[in-house]
Amino acid sequence: MSKVISVSGLRKSYGSNKAVDGLDLEIEQGEIFALLGPNGAGKTTTVEILEGFRDRDSGEVRVLDFDPSTKGNAGQQWRDRIGIVLQSTNDAGDLTVYESVSHFATYYENPKDVREVIELVGLTEKSDALGRTLSGGQRRRLDVALGIIGNPELIFLDEPTTGFDPEARRAFWSLIRKLRDEGATILLTTHYLDEAEALADRVAVINRGKIIEVSTPDQLGGRATSLATVSWRDGAELREEKSANPTALVSQLAQQFGGEIPELNVRRASLEDIYLEMIGGTHE
Numbered sequence: 001m002s003k004v005i006s007v008s009g010l011r012k013s014y015g016s017n018k019a020v021d022g023l024d025l026e027i028e029q030g031e032i033f034a035l036l037g038p039n040g041a042g043k044t045t046t047v048e049i050l051e052g053f054r055d056r057d058s059g060e061v062r063v064l065d066f067d068p069s070t071k072g073n074a075g076q077q078w079r080d081r082i083g084i085v086l087q088s089t090n091d092a093g094d095l096t097v098y099e100s101v102s103h104f105a106t107y108y109e110n111p112k113d114v115r116e117v118i119e120l121v122g123l124t125e126k127s128d129a130l131g132r133t134l135s136g137g138q139r140r141r142l143d144v145a146l147g148i149i150g151n152p153e154l155i156f157l158d159e160p161t162t163g164f165d166p167e168a169r170r171a172f173w174s175l176i177r178k179l180r181d182e183g184a185t186i187l188l189t190t191h192y193l194d195e196a197e198a199l200a201d202r203v204a205v206i207n208r209g210k211i212i213e214v215s216t217p218d219q220l221g222g223r224a225t226s227l228a229t230v231s232w233r234d235g236a237e238l239r240e241e242k243s244a245n246p247t248a249l250v251s252q253l254a255q256q257f258g259g260e261i262p263e264l265n266v267r268r269a270s271l272e273d274i275y276l277e278m279i280g281g282t283h284e
């Protein structure tokens with residue numbers, strides 16, 4: 001598989017604040033990759049460096065085989081291969097959805113079909129509505145339409161569903177999956193654990209400018225192999241044991257007690273427990 005993004009030893013400080021502090025990252029073609037971390041972790045700084053909007057202090061960065069820095073050699077042709085959906089929404093309030101998307105299409109050599117893109121983002125019924133009359137979720141989908149009209153190979157989405165209601169988030173997730181299924185590579189930043197879990201093929205947990213772990217969502221923090229905690233009452237004492245085999249332990253206890261085990265409880269760490277432990281206490 002070819003690498004769409006390849007980063008090693010990336011650093012960026014603002015004064016004495018090390019926003020990105022030696023970051024390594026490899027993203028394969030055709031995957032949805034989530035950069036998951038709390039506020040101030042360095043997600044936006046990283047993504048903006050990859051997009052060519054901020055310069056780095058040091059490190060190697062390749063995005064679609066080019067160095068995106070302003071001192072690098074990436075040009076308009078490279079930029080046309082990338083779709084960007086920023087955190088703040090676009091402000092074309094006085095144009096209709098159709099006008100906005102058609103207008104953006106003229107910037108690109110090989111744009112997608114305007115009506116198809118509007119359909120893909122679920123705004124067909126709003127084609128003739130003015131931007132300023134759209135709801136927050138609809139505006140975000142218009143932003144995505146503008147980000148993908150150029151037919152990009154690589155799409156950056158910075159915290160795409162902040163402020164969405166649950167139904168809008170689910171609709172948005174299925175849109176992102178559709179884009180991946182059409183062949184795009186997607187890098188999204190999020191501070192929602194459930195978003196990374198539902199959507200990403202791989203997740204990188206970032207905190208204080210460093211990647212703590214990269215894995216598939218179901219393996220995050222050793223989740224698949226995490227031990228269960230079995231607790232029960234033994235006379236006056238509350239006992240607790242960690243076990244990879246809680247069923248065996250429980251049946252052994254059942255035999256020992258000759259039936260009901262007093263105050264039996266079997267717990268496994270949730271993904272949220274694991275994530276909070278990973279970023280433990282450093283939340284800004």
Ligand code: ATP
Binds near residue numbers: 041044046
């Ligand atoms: P959020 O989830 O809140 O968007 P983030 O993970 O995207 O956070 P960044 O925006 O990359 O984090 O910020 C990382 C750190 O760098 C923060 O401490 C932030 O205050 C600082 N920072 C970001 N941009 C600038 C800037 N232009 N000037 C000075 N400091 C900055």
